[in-house]
Amino acid sequence: MSSVLPHLPALQVVVPLFGAVIAAFLRRGAIAFVVALAVTWLMPVIAATMLWQVIETGPISYAMGGWEPPWGIEYRVDLLSAFVLLLVSAVAAAIMPFARQSVKLEIDESREAWFYCMYLLCLTGLLGITITGDAFNAFVFLEVSSLSSYVMIANGLDRRALLAAFQYLVMGTVGATFYVIGVGFLYLLTGSLNFVDIADRLANVGPEQFSAMVAALAFVSAGVGIKLALFPLHAWLPNAYAFAPSFATAFLAASATKVAVYLIIRLYYSVFGGAIDYAALPISEVIIVLSVAAMFIASAIAVFENNLKRMLAYSSVAQIGYVTLGIGLANQAGLTGGIAHLFNHAVMKGALFVALGCVFFRVGSCMLDEVTGLGRRMPITMAAFAIAGLGLIGTPGTVGFISKWYLAQGALDSGSWLLVFAIVASSVISVVYIGRVVEVVWFREPTSKAVIEASDPPLSMLLPLIALTAAVVYFGIETSASAGLASRAAEILTGALATGVPPPGAPQ
């Protein structure tokens, strides 16, 4: 065991990568599923072990291939990356059992193994972005995860999935290009690609090159902004989520945007944070305005959506607004709320999309007017939907409340009562779109034959749903694992800000 421990950072990425290769050689979907399941369930074990190590002994630095940083690629696990690794891998592990039946129904048998291959590649990319300490390596993993997710989305049953995937491909490529241009600027400025090294060298960059630094910041912001669907760069997301296979939607909604958010936090706080005084730039204001716009506009659009997957997709755009709001607030409480909401939102959206996957599995549709009266027929599924929906609203006793509480505190610390009201007022809109579904599903009589004949899905789909829904409630009461860790990570991150000289021991 002790010989494995030092190599955990590499294994976190290499294992799913090899899993993907194995899945690619398999012809039977069932066997590929077993491979994917085994790999996915191993991931949170590795991530949790590393998180424990980080808490015990501080950040882990791993020199890939023995090439020391800053020349070689460094894998770096600090509190924030360990938290996101665990979040992504744990939610993926919770959703995974749901994949078998759902994929069997929605993907052509000959392509099932390929689909699992793509899923594992995507997981590789997402975990890679989170664990790497190298700006260019992050770009590579960004492309790995993006390309594989285009393929997953294009596999949707509806022919419109092709268009959605193409749309995402165009937007995603623009985003990646912008990111890599920004990294290019950084390389020109510092001669380095290692995050820690860049941060060190940026602090010594002369004022004559300040505008180049700002240009780099602008490029990476726009690039990653597309990936995380920051309003108004979110146009790719609703269709992609709506037409992708159910499993892909649940997985991507719970993980992909979260990792992009992680990347932007890393860049803002750990890379640029020490060199640029954000008070001198309107960046905080821009992010806050866009976040608030997302919270209101995207929620308002969700109210008028008939396709439930699209509705939840717009809700995701709005919820990402809460996360970026926390980033924009840039204080301890606000950032805690933002990071905690990464986790909380992943759990809620995972549950909601899995519930919709179950609905599609039984009814063959996710249109609101075709699921009338489904509550009686699929009581467990729809009860889970309602509970997770309460989480989205931010009802106390659910995870949504915790993040909003911290965000409101952050808004108050930055002296803005208006933002506090924006946070709660936008929650009221989510009452409308969740309430609308609950009313149609629970309080109307079934009309269509498909609904009348429906019943709760098999246990392999139900258990992930129950687990995620239980998490929505559990982490709404016991918050030391989510908000507690987020708070510690936020403390380290904000500590490295503004002054230009990070405090000793702060991982950058």
Added chain:
Amino acid sequence: MTPEALVIAALAIPFVGAALIPLFTNNPNARETVTLVTAALLFIIVVAIAGSLSDGAQLQAVGIDVFAGIAFAFRVEPLGMLFALVASSLWIVNSIYSIGYMRAGDEPRQTTYYVCFAIAVGSAIGIAFAQNLFTLFLFYEALTISTYPLVTHKRDAEAMRSGRLYLLLLLGTSMALLLPAIFATFALAGTLDFKAGGILAGTASGATLALLLFLYVFGIGKAAVMPVHSWLPAAMVAPTPVSALLHAVAVVKAGVFTILKVMVYVFGIDLLQELSATDIFLYVAALTVLLASLIAMTQNNLKRRLAYSTVSQLSYIVVGALLATQLGVIGGAMQIAMHAFGKITLFFCAGAIYVAAHKVEVSELDGLGRVMPITFGAFLIGALSIIGLPPFGGLWSKWFLLLGALEAQHIAILVVLVISSLLNIAYLLPIPFRGFFGTAPEGSPQATGGIQEAPLPCLIALSVTALGCLLLFFFAEPLHALAAAIPLR
């Protein structure tokens, strides 16, 4: 059992009942037995808690820390005790009534009905025993959500429309106003615990506290202070037992209870007296008392008339809280109990009239009292108690409220309370008078003898609560003792 265990049991029992009820969907008798046993057990335990509280000690039950400074915790104090006693005792009566009403009407979805009812009562108990604003808020929202299926019980277009209004107004105000208020309280005071004398004194300027007061008074939508009252008449589409227990007792009383709690334990009456803004909200509440009474006079639909009467009577309690004197608080607290017994009787009677004669309009009641004497007799008693005439319990709460207004030297409030009582007479008493002395229209069922009294469970229930109105006049002392024991400083 230790007192702490009793509190936990009281909180758990309704939810356990709610979980058991669906198991007996196919056996209505067993199902209703579960409801009755649950209700009885709950009442016994609440009484036991009251017994152990009489030593003057406040019970602290265990809680869980959710995050820094915020706990999910419970504590029993006199005001919460009073509310819990009212809610749990009337749940038994109401369950008996429900059985008669729901079966006579052959209502669909009865299992859902009883489950939601149990959850709603459980939430009310949670509100009563909450140790801090966070816990209270949690159950406050749970109460809204659990009563939504009851409001929309009929599932027709009107019920769904009313349900939407109900949900949006109650959840909306609580999210958009109450939650920021709670948040601001935490930011200012650093705690959300209810403390004798309040936690806000000396933490902020008068303007900030005035804003906070605004957020609380209108954010607690369940208290139905105008203009946040329109959900209550809308909720009357629900079956009558729901209107009776929830929209005359549990839900609306949870609202005014929260207002009292906030005024006494968060602001503290000393702070309220200093604040100049208190008077503004006092007059808003007084205006609600008057306006709602006036609107009630124009309503021909019996349940809607009672609903507006409730809006008016609730604001009595808000007035009591905002008078910020001990007598005002006592009057407000007693009004929670007195109005509960009076109004539930009226709703029981309205439901009995609907079940027996299918009448919902006041103008159709002529002569009906002579064929349904028990129902109309009980209605008369309930009405007299609401008006505040002896020998019925309603007198006492009005009495203390008047004294409170005098003590605070708010003569205008005194006048409003007196006028409102006259208005009560004008819109309530014509109903039994029409019943007893009105001439039944030619060929109507009450003239031809096609109508008899409602089913026995309904009659038992409405007689019990009418008797309660009477007993509360003669044996008001325990209630008064509880209200007087509310620690103000």
